Amino acid sequence: MPATFPDEKTSPGFSKSRRDVMAERRSKMTHQEIRQNFLAFFKERGHTIVPSSSLLPNDPSVLFTTAGMQQFKPYYTGEADPIKDFGALNTTSIQKSMRTSDIDEVGDERHLTFFEMMGNFSFGGYFKEKAIQFAHEFITKEMGLKIDYITVFEGESGVPADEESEKIWKSIDPKIEVKKFGRADNFWGPTGDQGPCGPTTEIYIDGIEIWNIVFNQYFQHSDKTLEQLKTPGIDTGMGLERLVMVSQNVPTIFETDLFTPLLKPLPLELDSRQRRIISDHLRAAVFLLSDSIAPSNKDQGYVLRRLLRRVLTIEHQLKLSPQVFENVLLSVIENFGAFYPNLVEHKNDIINAYFAESAKFKKTLAQGLKELERIAEIDAPAAFKLYESFGLPFEVVKDIAGEKAKNLTREAFDEEFKKHQEKSRAGSERKFGGHGLLLDTGELKAANEEEVKIVTRLHTATHLLHAALRKVLGADVKQAGSDITAERLRFDFSFPRKLTPEEIKQVEDTVNEAVKQDVIVTKEELSYEDALKTGALSFFKLKYPPKVNVYSVGDFSKELCGGPHVTHSGEIGQFKIKKEEAVSAGVRRIRAVVDPE
Numbered sequence: 001m002p003a004t005f006p007d008e009k010t011s012p013g014f015s016k017s018r019r020d021v022m023a024e025r026r027s028k029m030t031h032q033e034i035r036q037n038f039l040a041f042f043k044e045r046g047h048t049i050v051p052s053s054s055l056l057p058n059d060p061s062v063l064f065t066t067a068g069m070q071q072f073k074p075y076y077t078g079e080a081d082p083i084k085d086f087g088a089l090n091t092t093s094i095q096k097s098m099r100t101s102d103i104d105e106v107g108d109e110r111h112l113t114f115f116e117m118m119g120n121f122s123f124g125g126y127f128k129e130k131a132i133q134f135a136h137e138f139i140t141k142e143m144g145l146k147i148d149y150i151t152v153f154e155g156e157s158g159v160p161a162d163e164e165s166e167k168i169w170k171s172i173d174p175k176i177e178v179k180k181f182g183r184a185d186n187f188w189g190p191t192g193d194q195g196p197c198g199p200t201t202e203i204y205i206d207g208i209e210i211w212n213i214v215f216n217q218y219f220q221h222s223d224k225t226l227e228q229l230k231t232p233g234i235d236t237g238m239g240l241e242r243l244v245m246v247s248q249n250v251p252t253i254f255e256t257d258l259f260t261p262l263l264k265p266l267p268l269e270l271d272s273r274q275r276r277i278i279s280d281h282l283r284a285a286v287f288l289l290s291d292s293i294a295p296s297n298k299d300q301g302y303v304l305r306r307l308l309r310r311v312l313t314i315e316h317q318l319k320l321s322p323q324v325f326e327n328v329l330l331s332v333i334e335n336f337g338a339f340y341p342n343l344v345e346h347k348n349d350i351i352n353a354y355f356a357e358s359a360k361f362k363k364t365l366a367q368g369l370k371e372l373e374r375i376a377e378i379d380a381p382a383a384f385k386l387y388e389s390f391g392l393p394f395e396v397v398k399d400i401a402g403e404k405a406k407n408l409t410r411e412a413f414d415e416e417f418k419k420h421q422e423k424s425r426a427g428s429e430r431k432f433g434g435h436g437l438l439l440d441t442g443e444l445k446a447a448n449e450e451e452v453k454i455v456t457r458l459h460t461a462t463h464l465l466h467a468a469l470r471k472v473l474g475a476d477v478k479q480a481g482s483d484i485t486a487e488r489l490r491f492d493f494s495f496p497r498k499l500t501p502e503e504i505k506q507v508e509d510t511v512n513e514a515v516k517q518d519v520i521v522t523k524e525e526l527s528y529e530d531a532l533k534t535g536a537l538s539f540f541k542l543k544y545p546p547k548v549n550v551y552s553v554g555d556f557s558k559e560l561c562g563g564p565h566v567t568h569s570g571e572i573g574q575f576k577i578k579k580e581e582a583v584s585a586g587v588r589r590i591r592a593v594v595d596p597e
């Protein structure tokens with residue numbers, strides 16, 4: 001043996017020990033540490049950390065928040081100003097996300113409904129070169145991981161190939177393997193029926209896609225035409241679960257520390273498919289419940305109901321103690337509560353909502369299962385009947401009926417469901433005397449003249465509340481949602497902590513002062529640009545009409561809005577905040593009334 005030291009670059013011995021060091025470093029990083037490292041890495045590089053938005057998006061064209069970029073859509077199009085809102089052109093976040101298209105796949109080694117998406121975003125701050133450099137540095141240096149290969153967009157009719165990204169990758173690492181794909185694989189978007197989109201470059205580790213880096217160069221309109229964005233932007237998304245999996249060097253996401261504490265309370269008689277379904281579905285359910293979604297027969301509530309009922313069916317069939325799944329729910333809250341404090345805040349609500357749904361379902365479940373056994377072949381109408389009469393969701397029927405439901409498809413079931421919904425919608429319209437709601441702007445709902453009057457007062461009160469919150473808490477407060485019925489107003493806004501009783505009082509007093517002064521409410525019709533120039537607050541929508549209305553309540557408030565409003569602030573009457581609570585990390589919710597009892 002020659003008496004030399006091993007060559008650092010070529011010796012297999014050295015590279016092995018270096019691998020060991022990396023493996024050790026990786027296996028030591030918990031999911032909490034990986035989250036922190038990610039946010040810190042981008043913060044050090046000029047990004048503002050923005051809290052996750054709710055799983056319930058503002059965009060009515062999508063059911064759930066499915067990607068980190070969703071809350072940033074207006075910043076790509078120039079409709080909102082990142083400097084004003086974040087003090088920077090770049091942001092970073094870890095976004096709670098739900099994708100339900102894979103619900104039937106959950107139970108295998110890799111599919112999930114709920115997941116967390118880590119991302120960095122830029123709205124004119126930097127573009128391809130920096131985005132690729134950051135990603136490469138984070139993966140190889142911060143995480144100590146080795147990239148298998150990367151992919152770039154190969155071009156397609158009307159959209160050129162992304163040669164620039166390939167060049168940038170090669171300049172960082174001349175040996176890197178580059179694969180090229182078309183629109184199906186390397187082009188993102190848009191989320192919703194229209195929005196920013198563009199070619200992507202993706203990073204693969206251990207054979208799986210880890211990070212999707214999107215170059216938002218276009219705006220896709222609802223008729224699918226592409227328009228060049230004035231300022232191209234960056235939108236990246238890295239699934240936390242996958243990163244943790246390769247980093248902790250385990251074969252499936254269920255063996256990471258995101259899931260192991262959730263699986264611990266489960267008894268051994270459950271097979272691995274059931275264990276995965278239970279841990280995925282209960283984890284998703286906790287997050288949905290914490291965003292104030294309740295089990296129901298429509299929209300987001302219907303998804304939540306299906307998740308819970310599938311799990312409850314397993315509990316029933318295996319005669320498990322209700323304590324078992326309660327322990328899983330508590331483990332979710334404990335494992336994720338440090339990063340999502342609203343899970344801890346809502347702990348009792350979550351557990352109560354779970355048991356309420358359990359009690360409801362148990363009334364009909366045994367009977368439903370008996371009926372399911374009785375039917376020889378289960379087609380879509382039979383499956384829908386099982387849902388309608390006994391509350392058995394499609395997944396449960398599929399799980400249990402086996403051969404008898406082999407011809408039952410989700411499409412056919414959804415079709416039945418839709419037919420039924422249309423019928424019941426017609427029914428509810430009849431209930432309102434054939435008129436439906438008298439007023440339904442999306443934000444305001446009223447069934448008769450009397451209710452229209454109350455929601456109009458609450459609406460003007462909402463504008464004053466928004467202005468008062470900004471006055472008392474600072475201009476960082478931004479509207480995140482508003483919903484008004486004849487009973488109350490509900491206003492969501494960005495703010496990092498609970499309000500003190502003094503702050504609540506100050507906000508109430510500020511609104512009531514404006515009411516007392518009985519100032520005039522005025523409406524001005526302006527172009528969108530001119531409206532923004534007046535300093536009016538705008539609750540971002542993707543596309544505003546060319547002319548917008550700006551409503552002013554004296555000097556107290558100025559906002560872009562479709563109305564309706566009272567003519568004088570005195571008409572609002574006494575204003576009272578009934579409740580202040582968290583909706584998600586960084587988002588608070590106020591419920592308030594006028595004419596309190």
Ligand code: SER
Nearest residue numbers: 067069212235236237
């Ligand atoms: N929008 C892209 C995704 O969700 C990148 O963030 O994959």
